[in-house]
Amino acid sequence: MLVGMQGLSTSIRAGVDRLCGLLFPPACIFCATAMPAGNGCCADCLEKIQVWPRDACHRCGEPLPVALSPGPCGRCLRKPPFQQQTVSLFTYRGPVREAILNWKLQGREGGVRWLIDTAAARLAGVVTPADLLLPVPMPLSRMRKSGQHHAADLCRMVAAHAGCRWDWRLLRRIGEQPRQSELSGLARRRNLRKAFAMDADYLAKQGPVTGRVWVVDDILTTGTTLGCAARALQQVGAPVHALSLARTPYGG
Numbered sequence: 580m581l582v583g584m585q586g587l588s589t590s591i592r593a594g595v596d597r598l599c600g601l602l603f604p605p606a607c608i609f610c611a612t613a614m615p616a617g618n619g620c621c622a623d624c625l626e627k628i629q630v631w632p633r634d635a636c637h638r639c640g641e642p643l644p645v646a647l648s649p650g651p652c653g654r655c656l657r658k659p660p661f662q663q664q665t666v667s668l669f670t671y672r673g674p675v676r677e678a679i680l681n682w683k684l685q686g687r688e689g690g691v692r693w694l695i696d697t698a699a700a701r702l703a704g705v706v707t708p709a710d711l712l713l714p715v716p717m718p719l720s721r722m723r724k725s726g727q728h729h730a731a732d733l734c735r736m737v738a739a740h741a742g743c744r745w746d747w748r749l750l751r752r753i754g755e756q757p758r759q760s761e762l763s764g765l766a767r768r769r770n771l772r773k774a775f776a777m778d779a780d781y782l783a784k785q786g787p788v789t790g791r792v793w794v795v796d797d798i799l800t801t802g803t804t805l806g807c808a809a810r811a812l813q814q815v816g817a818p819v820h821a822l823s824l825a826r827t828p829y830g831g
């Protein structure tokens with residue numbers, strides 16, 4: 580009887596699945612085009628999603644010709660950034676850009692989740708379980724207004740994949756600064772030079788960091804934000820690295 584019940588429940592479940600498939604056919608998570616089945620992304624969007632080039636300067640992450648990779652590039656030879664390594668997963672354009680905007684402006688995180696799941700193998704080769712992820716903090720007023728902290732959400736998702744820790748309290752934002760997107764390169768650096776600070780008291784309570792520290796942001800544009808955050812962490816007692824979900828193409 581139990582076996583029969585199991586069979587019945589399985590067939591009912593299959594029927595429900597079929598009905599759901601008819602009522603809500605699988606759609607592309609990026610463009611909502613209906614698909615026969617698949618992994619959540621249509622062939623058209625998949626073609627437009629660009630992984631950030633692996634042939635890049637290890638230090639700043641800028642793409643380099645294969646023969647010169649992993650650098651350091653000329654700019655890093657002249658003036659290396661504060662972080663030891665910069666990793667970006669995707670190029671900020673097409674479906675990646677739309678997924679991030681949907682997430683930040685409308686709270687729809689499906690596309691971003693798909694991107695992180697898809698980058699799992701890359702992440703596993705980069706972030707280890709001993710590492711600590713720190714979100715780039717945003718000004719308190721902006722966080723209060725939006726009720727969201729995207730870099731912290733990103734850390735949570737990446738940490739779940741890497742099996743590592745993340746902490747939003749160690750790196751603090753000081754004061755209020757204009758949005759980086761409203762400023763030019765030089766003004767960006769001036770704007771953020773004193774915007775971050777490490778909470779040394781909090782670190783003392785937590786104990787020393789044993790792995791590497793990653794400062795994490797959703798979009799890397801010029802690298803100024805992650806560089807200034809890394810600079811504030813020089814006293815953390817561990818190598819500081821930088822990770823972004825996406826990066827604007829070639830410093831643009």
Ligand SMILES: [Zn+2]
Pocket residue numbers: 607608609610611612620621622623624625
């Ligand atoms: Zn699509």
Ligand SMILES: [Zn+2]
Pocket residue numbers: 636637638639640641650651652653654655656
């Ligand atoms: Zn470089």
